Amino acid sequence: MDLFNNDSIDNCLPNDGEVYYYGNILNIEQAQYYFEHLLKNIEWDYDKAIIYGKLIVTKRKVAWYADQPFDYTYSKITKSALPWTMELLELKKIIEKKTGETFNACLLNLYHNGNESMTWHSDSEKDLKKNAAIGSISLGAERKFSFKHKTTKQTVSMVLETGSLLVMKGATQTHWLHRLPPTKKAKSPRINLTFRTIQI
Numbered sequence: 644m645d646l647f648n649n650d651s652i653d654n655c656l657p658n659d660g661e662v663y664y665y666g667n668i669l670n671i672e673q674a675q676y677y678f679e680h681l682l683k684n685i686e687w688d689y690d691k692a693i694i695y696g697k698l699i700v701t702k703r704k705v706a707w708y709a710d711q712p713f714d715y716t717y718s719k720i721t722k723s724a725l726p727w728t729m730e731l732l733e734l735k736k737i738i739e740k741k742t743g744e745t746f747n748a749c750l751l752n753l754y755h756n757g758n759e760s761m762t763w764h765s766d767s768e769k770d771l772k773k774n775a776a777i778g779s780i781s782l783g784a785e786r787k788f789s790f791k792h793k794t795t796k797q798t799v800s801m802v803l804e805t806g807s808l809l810v811m812k813g814a815t816q817t818h819w820l821h822r823l824p825p826t827k828k829a830k831s832p833r834i835n836l837t838f839r840t841i842q843i
């Protein structure tokens with residue numbers, strides 16, 4: 644018997660990485676509760692990046708929480724992590740139990756509607772532990788999520804439902820990009836939590 648009950652979940656990627664979609668790990672009431680709580684209580688702020696020397700402020704909001712006030716740098720902007728809230732620790736524990744992985748940080752994204760998106764990228768910043776699992780929880784509006792192989796350009800897509808968990812691990816970030824495309828279908832907000840491991 645597999646302690647982490649993911650033995651029946653297939654790898655969504657055909658090669659060069661591992662992505663597991665667990666589907667709903669929270670029921671509708673739990674998903675609704677965490678969505679409303681996080682929307683209200685997380686210290687949301689616009690994401691800022693310096694791209695080609697210009698300060699870009701995103702429409703999407705973000706927040707960064709962790710075990711310690713780790714600095715996390717991407718697109719030349721450094722953020723210092725806030726201490727865990729009780730609810731974030733509850734969610735972290737749920738997915739650690741489900742996956743058998745551990746996490747020490749969480750990047751949260753708030754997409755107000757389908758106009759807000761995240762472009763092709765891989766989560767391979769140098770602060771992150773290489774090949775460590777990333778656990779991604781979705782709350783609120785259902786959105787499509789896609790992977791694209793860096794050399795073959797093959798794409799793989801799935802729909803991320805409210806209360807669901809997606810795990811990316813192994814060589815995924817080395818060989819695949821991922822994105823959250825914009826869509827006219829989503830009229831309401833979505834919160835995404837990506838639990839990560841900062842290399843200490």
Ligand SMILES: O=C(O)CCC(=O)C(=O)O
Nearest residue numbers: 750752761766823835837
């Ligand atoms: O919103 C999502 O589902 C993905 C977010 C993401 O890829 C990231 O924060 O690196």
Ligand SMILES: [Fe+2]
Nearest residue numbers: 764765766821
């Ligand atoms: Fe990402």
